[in-house]
Amino acid sequence: MPSLKLQYQVDGTDFTRAGEASSSVKKNLRKLGMPADIIRKVSICLYEGEINMVIHADGGVIDVLVYPDRIEMILADTGKGIADIDKAMQEGWSTAPDEVRSLGFGAGMGLPNMKKYSDEMRIESTVGVGTTVYMTVRTGASQSA
Amino acid sequence: MTPIEFAEKYGLTVSSPGEGDSREIGGVYCCDLLSMVMGRASENDAFLTVMGNVNTVAVAVLADVSCVILCEGIQLDEPTLEKARAQDVCVLLSPEPTFQVALKLARELGMV
Numbered sequence: 001m002p003s004l005k006l007q008y009q010v011d012g013t014d015f016t017r018a019g020e021a022s023s024s025v026k027k028n029l030r031k032l033g034m035p036a037d038i039i040r041k042v043s044i045c046l047y048e049g050e051i052n053m054v055i056h057a058d059g060g061v062i063d064v065l066v067y068p069d070r071i072e073m074i075l076a077d078t079g080k081g082i083a084d085i086d087k088a089m090q091e092g093w094s095t096a097p098d099e100v101r102s103l104g105f106g107a108g109m110g111l112p113n114m115k116k117y118s119d120e121m122r123i124e125s126t127v128g129v130g131t132t133v134y135m136t137v138r139t140g141a142s143q144s145a
Numbered sequence: 146m147t148p149i150e151f152a153e154k155y156g157l158t159v160s161s162p163g164e165g166d167s168r169e170i171g172g173v174y175c176c177d178l179l180s181m182v183m184g185r186a187s188e189n190d191a192f193l194t195v196m197g198n199v200n201t202v203a204v205a206v207l208a209d210v211s212c213v214i215l216c217e218g219i220q221l222d223e224p225t226l227e228k229a230r231a232q233d234v235c236v237l238l239s240p241e242p243t244f245q246v247a248l249k250l251a252r253e254l255g256m257v
Binding site: 015016018019022023026036037040043044047048051103104105107109110112113116117 | 177178179180181183184188196198199200201203204206207208209224232
């Protein structure tokens with residue numbers, strides 16, 4: 001059983017609200033007394049995921065499960081899907097439109113950042129159906145802690 | 146040196162004080178691509194940019210930098226400024242180019 005379960009609906013139409021779920025998770029983890037480096041890793045993973053959902057999928061649902069030894073994040077959308085996951089994982093590769101680039105995103109860093117800051121990451125995607133990203137950040141504590 | 150001390154010494158405008166008088170500047174990171182900042186800025190860095198939109202504030206919070214310094218005379222619009230104040234993000238404004246501000250920080254931090 002997770003010690004804390006959080007769920008967020010990501011609004012796919014409002015780019016300015018991207019980051020609200022990540023900020024809320026950050027606050028909750030702080031309250032739980034999580035180490036700052038763990039909170040930072042989770043925040044980066046979630047924020048990049050949130051931005052991706054807004055740019056590419058018209059929003060989606062984020063679930064965060066906090067266990068003593070790990071934090072699991074599941075980001076599910078019903079967007080257009082990723083045709084070539086290996087390509088999408090390459091730094092610098094992006095299909096983001098120009099208006100997103102003008103806001104400082106779309107540099108092809110999102111998925112590589114998520115991979116870099118999570119301890120485990122798995123992507124399931126079907127073109128035309130949607131994408132689900134699973135990420136785990138380990139806390140360094142034992143399961144029974 | 147705190148962000149507020151830096152602002153006072155070099156005449157930068159304090160747009161949002163945030164935690165700028167209680168945090169120490171630990172390093173300097175200059176970039177306008179926010180995803181790159183997310184992945185590469187270190188905690189407590191001063192984050193120098195010309196990207197002054199609401200996502201800049203979100204990235205500053207999540208990457209846990211000590212302050213945002215908007216260079217080249219860039220200003221935040223009112224909703225973004227409100228967000229920065231609400232989230233305790235220190236935002237400083239400088240009319241100078243990013244490099245000039247970074248050079249002053251580097252000298253203060255003993256990097257050069």
